[in-house]
Amino acid sequence: MDVVVLINPTHPEGQLVDAASPHFSPLAQGIARGDGIFETMWYDGTRVKKVDEHLWRLRRSAGLTGMPVPDDDTWRRAVATAMAHWRPEDADGTLPGEAMVKLMVLRGYAPENPDGYAWVTVTPAPAAVRPTGPIRVALLERAFDSGTMGRAPWLLLGAKTLSYATNMAALREANARGAQDVLFTTSDGYVLEGPTSSVVVRQGRKLLTTDPDIGVLPGTTQRVLFRAAAEAGWETGLARLTPDDLRTSDGVWLTSSVRLMTPVAFLDDTPIAMDQAVTDELLALLLSTD
Numbered sequence: 518m519d520v521v522v523l524i525n526p527t528h529p530e531g532q533l534v535d536a537a538s539p540h541f542s543p544l545a546q547g548i549a550r551g552d553g554i555f556e557t558m559w560y561d562g563t564r565v566k567k568v569d570e571h572l573w574r575l576r577r578s579a580g581l582t583g584m585p586v587p588d589d590d591t592w593r594r595a596v597a598t599a600m601a602h603w604r605p606e607d608a609d610g611t612l613p614g615e616a617m618v619k620l621m622v623l624r625g626y627a628p629e630n631p632d633g634y635a636w637v638t639v640t641p642a643p644a645a646v647r648p649t650g651p652i653r654v655a656l657l658e659r660a661f662d663s664g665t666m667g668r669a670p671w672l673l674l675g676a677k678t679l680s681y682a683t684n685m686a687a688l689r690e691a692n693a694r695g696a697q698d699v700l701f702t703t704s705d706g707y708v709l710e711g712p713t714s715s716v717v718v719r720q721g722r723k724l725l726t727t728d729p730d731i732g733v734l735p736g737t738t739q740r741v742l743f744r745a746a747a748e749a750g751w752e753t754g755l756a757r758l759t760p761d762d763l764r765t766s767d768g769v770w771l772t773s774s775v776r777l778m779t780p781v782a783f784l785d786d787t788p789i790a791m792d793q794a795v796t797d798e799l800l801a802l803l804l805s806t807d
C-alpha cells in the first residue's frame with residue numbers, strides 16, 4: 518500500500534523499492550544525527566497539490582542546511598513514478614482517496630555517499646490530521662526571541678528539518694492540558710506557528726500571518742491561500758502577532774497542506790471569534806488553487 522521511490526543516478530525516473538525494507542546506510546549523517554529535510558504534500562484524490570511551492574521551500578531548506586538535493590525536474594519525475602504506483606486502499610482512520618506525498622532528504626557520509634539519500638513516499642492521509650470541528654489550542658513558549666533567527670542561523674529556524682521531536686513533545690503537552698494543538702510563542706511575546714501548521718488571523722477583511730523573519734517556516738498553504746484571497750479582494754500581510762491580537766481577532770485558523778484550515782475555538786481558555794461562512798469562503802479559495 519505504501520509507496521517508496523528512491524532517487525539515484527541509475528534510475529532517472531526514480532526507483533520503486535520495497536517500502537518495508539531499509540535502503541539507507543546506518544552510517545548516513547541523516548540517520549546518525551537526524552540531519553535531513555523534508556516536505557509533505559497533499560494528494561487530493563486527483564493530483565498532488567502545489568508542487569511548485571513545496572519544491573521552492575525544499576530548496577530554501579536545502580540552502581539553510583547546506584544539503585545537496587536533486588533538481589526540481591528529478592523530484593517531479595520521482596513523484597510521477599510514485600503516484601503511478603499508488604493504489605488507494607481506504608481504511609478506517611484515513612481520508613478516503615487522499616494521500617500524503619513526502620519528499621525526503623538525508624545527509625550522506627563521506628567519502629562513499631556525499632550526496633546523501635533522496636526519496637519520495639506516498640502513504641494514506643490520516644484522518645486525525647484534519648479535525649472535523651473547531652479546536653482548543655495551547656500557547657507554549659519556544660524559548661527563543663524574535664531576533665534569534667537573525668542572530669543564530671545555525672539553529673535552522675525556518676528550515677523544514679527532520680528534527681520534529683520537540684514539536685511532537687509540544688503536542689503531547691497540549692493534549693495533557695486538554696488542547697488539541699499548539700501555537701508556539703517567542704520569549705518576547707510573539708505568536709510563531711503550530712508544530713505542524715501556520716497561523717492565519719482575520720481582522721475584518723484582512724488576513725495576517727506571522728512574518729517568517731521571526732523564526733517560522735513559510736507555510737505553503739498560507740501562501741497560496743493569501744494569493745487566492747488577495748485576488749478575491751482580501752487584504753493580506755505578514756505581521757508580528759501577539760496572543761492579544763489573536764484574542765481580539767475575528768478568527769484564527771491553523772493551516773497546513775493535508776489539514777487545510779482548522780478554525781481555532783479557544784486559545785487556552787479564551788474563546789476566539791468564529792464564522793463558519795468565512796471559513797467556507799476561505800476554504801473554497803484554498804481549494805481553487807493548484
Ligand code: PLP
Pocket residue numbers: 557710711712713714715734735736737738739772773774775
Ligand atoms: N509550520 C510548520 C512547523 C510545519 O511543520 C508545517 C507543515 O507541516 C507548516 C508550518 C505548514 O506548512 P504547509 O502549509 O506547507 O503544510
